[in-house]
Amino acid sequence: MHIRTFRAASLQDALEEIRNQMGTDASVLHTRQVRDGWMGWLGRTYVEVTAGLRGVDDAKTPDDSIPQADAEVPVTVPIRSGYMQAEPTFPGPFEGFREQLIDAGVSPKTALRWLKSTESFTVGLGDSINEPWMDHLQRSIARELRIGGPIRTQPGAKHIVALVGPTGVGKTTTIAKLAAGFRIQERRRVGLVTIDTFRIAAVQQLEAYAEIMDLPMEVVENPSQMQPAIERLGDVDLVLLDTAGRSPSSDARIDQLVELLRMAQPDETHLVMAATSSSSTIQSVLKGFAPAHPTAAILTKLDEATSTAGVLSAITASDDFAGIPLSYLTNGQQVPDDIQVASAEPLLSRLLPGSFVTNQMEAA
Structure with missing residues (x-):
C-alpha cells in the first residue's frame, strides 16, 4: 500500500488534496489535529490526514523490501467527492x-x-x-462564551433597559433584583415601567417591589402611552421596562412587543432565558425574539440547572452564530441577593451532571 500524509487547514481541504494527488480510490487511515510553533504555542492548528492507496500487487505475498502499513488494522474510509469524514x-x-x-x-x-x-x-x-x-x-x-458585562449608568443621564423573553423565566423578579441593586448599592435613581398587563399578578408584584424600595412606577397598556409614562418617571438615572412573556412562535405577539420597544427606544434590551431550558428551546427563543434586537442575555434559574451543556451549546459562538453576550446570572428568588454579573465559572462548573459545584453567588 502506498501511504502518504497530508496537512491542511481543514479536513475538507485535506480530502480535496488527497483526491487530487492519489485519486478517488485512496482511503483515510488516520486523522489528527496538530499545532506548529514552539511546544504548540503561538502556532496555527492544522488537520493531518494519513491516506493509503492499494496497488495491484498488494493482494500478493508482500515483499519484505516494501514498507507495509502499520501492524494495527486501520479503519479505512474511501475518498469520494462530497464524502464527509467518518x-x-x-x-x-x-x-x-x-x-x-x-x-x-x-x-x-x-x-x-x-x-x-x-x-x-x-x-x-x-x-x-x-x-x-x-x-x-x-x-x-x-x-466561545461571550461575556458582555453589566448595565452601566451615569447620574443624570436617563438610561432605558428593557427585559424581554418567554413566559415563566423570571423577568419580573429579575427586574426587582436589578432595581434593588442599582437603588441600594449603586445609589441610582430608578424608575419602573411594566407593560405586562396580561397578568394582573405581575403588575401587583412589581408594584409591591416599587413600594418597598420607594421607586416611581408606571403601567403602559399600548404603544402610545409609552413615552408619556417614561417622562412621568421624572429625572431618573435608570428606567427598567418589564414586558409580558411571549411565545417565541407567536409572530403577532412579537410584533406587538417590537412596536412597544420602538416607542420606548431602549438603550439596551436583555433577553431573559432559563438555564434549565434545553438547547432546542434556547435556539427557538433566540430565533423568535430576534426582531426585538436583544443586545444581551440574562440566564435565570441557574440553581435549578443540573447541567448547562445544552444551554451553552445554544448561546456560544460558532461558525454560523456569533453568540449572544451574557450580562447577568440569577440563582434563586431572593431579592436582591440571588443575582450576579455574568461570568464563565458558574456556568462551566455545572457543565455536566456530576461536575456540579455549589457556588455562593455575590449580588450584583
Missing part, C-alpha cells in the same frame, strides 16, 4: 465526554467542535498536562 475517535477521557455532552442535550456537531478544540489545546501542552481533562474542556468552551 466520526473520529478521541483519547479515552474525551470519548466519554462526547457521550455525556450529547446526553446533556448538545448536538453531535457542537460536541465534536468542542472536543476537537480541546484536543488541539492539549496537544499544544505536550507532556505538561497535569490538570484534569474536564478543565481543558471547560477552557475550550469558555473561549
